[in-house]
Amino acid sequence: MRLTPKSATLLILVALIALAPVFFPSGFYYRVGALVFVNALAVTGIVILTGWAGQISLGHAGFAGIGAYACALAPVHWGIHPALSVLLGAAASAVLAWLVGRPILRLKGYYLAVASLGMGILISMVLNNERALTRGPDGIGVPELGLRAVLKDAGLGLSNGQFWYFLCGIALVVGAWAALNLRDSATGRALRALHGSEVAARTVGMDVARLKLQAFVISAVYASVSGSLLALQNRFITPDVAGFLHSVEMVTMAVLGGVGSVAGGIFGAAVLTLLPQVLTVLAEYEQLVLGAVMVLVMIFLREGIVPSMLRKGRRREE
Amino acid sequence: MSELLQFLLSGVTVGAVYALVALGFTMIYNASDVVNFAQGEFVMLGGMITVFAHAAGAPLPLAALTAVVATAALGVAMNKLAIEPARGAPVVSLVIITIGASIFIRGAAQLIFGKQIHRFPAFSGEDPIRILGATILPQSLWVIGGAVVIFVGLWLFFTRTLLGRAVLATSNNRLAAQLVGINTPFVMTLSFAMSAGIGALAGVLVTPITLTAYDVGLAFALKGFAAAMLGGMGNPKGALAGGLIVGVLEAMTAGYLSSQYKDAAAFIIIFAVLFFRPQGLFGRQSTDRV
């Protein structure tokens, strides 16, 4: 039996998530793993938007902010269960993405970058300034999801770190599976054709603006869910989650790992989440090395780490 | 009346700072279509190198000159070491390279200069000038003057000189430019040197007002980028106008509406412009290439 690339990617992902804990020397590694998965989920959305639809967003952290604050605010103010708040945040993000994207994505070029930058900054401004609701820059507590207690009653006792490691891992697998299905669907094929040549796509009768808008809305949902998971896991959230730096971090992870492939995005998220933890040994030189790594990868592995490595590997086989 | 004038003077001061930063983006963008995210770091270096050269005993003009030349040299090095080796890569990758370079430069500045906040004396004294009950600092006039001089210089360069047109030609179609005998690698080197130099000069002029530290670059880059986008990326006229509009708008919003949301004003205007005039106030219409 020969595996399709899609099943191969998913299988490797599931195996890595399931087996990695065997090698964990301490509980800290569950925390880092969970962060890798949360970031990878947001980056998978960027792969759809940037890798396939060819659009750049510099404000995706704004959606993560909406997802995060939905989980902080909705349970307290409207008594909505945190799990439903995740969906509420995702719906709000999708609507906002649709509103912003609709006028902008009819234009060609990098205008989405500017519009999303403005949108992200406005969202983080509201989170910072509306103290009465969000409690401002010092952040706000987030209610407990409650699922861990349910599992415990059902006889599955997990530490907090383990629980979030596996929950975020499952979320990532589902997200990657959905993205890979999307890629092989008619929409996905049209998107990638569009990325090749927008003019050519339009001449064969594709509704280019609508396709780009769909990609933007879907990627916003990924970012929002990622923000929700981060908030629920940390039990505390500040407006930093919606900050410009977080937006840039998402794009960087995607491009570094390989923005054209889901596996690449996940790998990029893993590298940039682990790197700062490894680089703490360098203390003050951390930023210097991080910047240098980014530049060098983009020079020598242009398509990103995973696609470039795969290509080299294939060439060797031939 | 004097209130309105004060808001206006405040807005023009801040707007000139944004305009200076925005002007720095034009050269590199015109030569390569790349929005250089390290532009803010050039501004930071201009201020920081001047601070340290001045503290080491150099008179202020010499310290400022050192900063501009050193930063321009760094711009050239960045082009040679990071941008040129990646020639042919998609624009997104080049933008990520400039983000990487900015993190690198910030990291290096933190090691070399430390994390303290610095300032050096204003060029022509600190005493405010009073106009009809409002005040402006002499240094603000230097910033405004600097922005105008750089704008005129760039505008003349792009419209009146062969080299300037060569830069525009390179951006429009690199291959065609090479075919008509334009030395495109030289054009790239030149635009990085000029962008970095302009950035550093901006840093020198604004530091007595804004103060400087190793991490001020990002804030400058963001506001300068917004201003440049509002005016039309790549157009010196747009950079100058965009900067001043954003600055005045912020001051008016702070003065008459809410200081909490003054930064929102600029972006709301940008949304409006994107909607009605996506190429920016002064941008060129672009055409499709199949």
Next chain:
Amino acid sequence: MRNLLTTAATAALVALAVPALAEIRIGASLSATGPAAFLGDPELRTLEMLVADLNAKGGIDGEKIKLVAYDDGGDPNKARTFATRLIEDDEVVAIIGGTTTGTTMSILAVAEEAKIPFISLAGAIDIIDPVKPFTFKTPHTDRMACQKIFEDMRKRGIGRIGMISGTDGFGASMQAQCKKVAPDYGIEIVADETYDPRDADMTAQLTKIKGTAGVQAVLNPGFGQGPAIVTRNYWQLAIDLPFYQSHGVASDGFIQLAGIEAVEGVRLPGTALLVADLLAADDPQKPLVDAYKAMFESKTGTPVSTFGGYAHDAFLIMTDAITRAGSAEPAAIRDAIEATAGLAGTTGVYTFSPEDHLGLDLSAFRMLEIRGGTWTLVE
């Protein structure tokens, strides 16, 4: 690709693993870079300096201190990760840190769950109110800073003020606390403006305050370059009202940045650290303050700030507690910290109790006024 992943994972594991040694391991997560670096940098340098000094003197009862310090860049998410790492991986017995309120709240949750004593260096009152068993803090709360300032305003007969606050955590939190306690002192806030910490010019906001009817004084909560620019603009506009800054600028660096002409007459609540020369010879804080100031300024070449002082006091409380406990067990350290009484630090004299995990009162703040480019005590 699988090979690559395995190699990367192994490399990460090797780099992360730290061998266990017999020593007292104290963890720290500070914002040595990022927007709060102005606070976090002197804190980190202070801790490193004090640990080296204590170890050179033989440590605590012959046991050396090992400081494991991480830079969270002011990001609460990173702070939580580092707190987890300090406890689970580095197996520290206590944590100092949390430069900002945001990072502190993240660390606090992890430390409380793992029952590890934690001394925060951030201002907000929420950190210790309500009291959490393992969390303490060394700085005054921002509410106390407001109270001290309003007390002084009342003495000068000021009842209506304008506020201009930074939108960062420090400025926004103090702005909220001041608004909350102002009525207790009969003070009315008639103008309430803000600025972004990265703004280049605040004359628009100050002009608005200046034009507000009945303003008798202006207060500026914030830290870093913002207050320096506000002070310069205040002078530029020739506003002729008493001007108050917060403890966020309590450092000689502020005077240099804002300029001697602009800071004349500015008042702020500060700690003994800034007025070391003016302290009475029998002041319990004097020997400590003198020693720390001399050591920090000779080691780093930069003037001491209140923030470095917070880290100094946290380390002092921690080592004092470990010495008294005679044990480096987290629970024993916690109990000893809570029993701290009459311990003089640079910020004030600390006395903790099960109901009070701050241990300072208003008397620790001293109202300072800048005269002729130097700090003077307001009596």
